[in-house]
Amino acid sequence: xxxxxxxxxxxxxxxxxxxxxxxxxxxxxxxxxxxxxxxxxxxxxxxxxxxxxxxxxxxxxxxxxxxxxxxxxxxxxxxxxxxxxxxxxxxxxxxxxxxxxxxxxxxxxxxxxxxxxxxxxxxxx
Numbered sequence: 001x002x003x004x005x006x007x008x009x010x011x012x013x014x015x016x017x018x019x020x021x022x023x024x025x026x027x028x029x030x031x032x033x034x035x036x037x038x039x040x041x042x043x044x045x046x047x048x049x050x051x052x053x054x055x056x057x058x059x060x061x062x063x064x065x066x067x068x069x070x071x072x073x074x075x076x077x078x079x080x081x082x083x084x085x086x087x088x089x090x091x092x093x094x095x096x097x098x099x100x101x102x103x104x105x106x107x108x109x110x111x112x113x114x115x116x117x118x119x120x121x122x123x124x125x
Contacts, residue, residue: 003096004067010094010101011074015060019047027100034103036110046104056082070096078108 001009006025013022026043033040040046061077072094079087091107 001099002067003070003072003094004065006096006099006101007067007072007074007094008062008065011060011062011065011076014050015062017054017057019051022050023047025101027098027102030102032103033106035106036108056080072096 010022010025013019013025023043026046028043031041031043031046033046038049040049057078058081059077059079061079062074063077064073064075066073074090074092074094076090076092077087078090088108093105093107094101095103
């Protein structure tokens with residue numbers, strides 16, 4: 001499967017809140033997630049955080065997906081039930097190698113999410 005197709009399926013699994021299926025797309029070893037003010041070095045830690053966000057997730061809309069070799073770029077709207085933050089626009093850079101997503105780097109206005117979480121965001125220890 002091509003990297004772009006893998007990432008599309010990963011996003012579809014997150015949208016449908018199918019964490020076990022989403023986990024299968026991520027590398028078990030050597031995985032890294034980097035956000036504006038958080039970092040996870042394991043797929044389990046990232047997905048645990050994502051599970052916590054499902055309570056406010058109304059929808060995840062894929063606006064654009066493009067690829068350049070192993071680099072896949074997505075533009076998403078993270079729609080929430082949480083009125084104070086509303087929708088969050090995301091730009092996400094995935095790096096795929098050997099049939100697995102090895103890294104995910106997400107760009108968004110972190111201040112909005114940080115305020116929602118009371119000023120505390122998780123990070124890798």
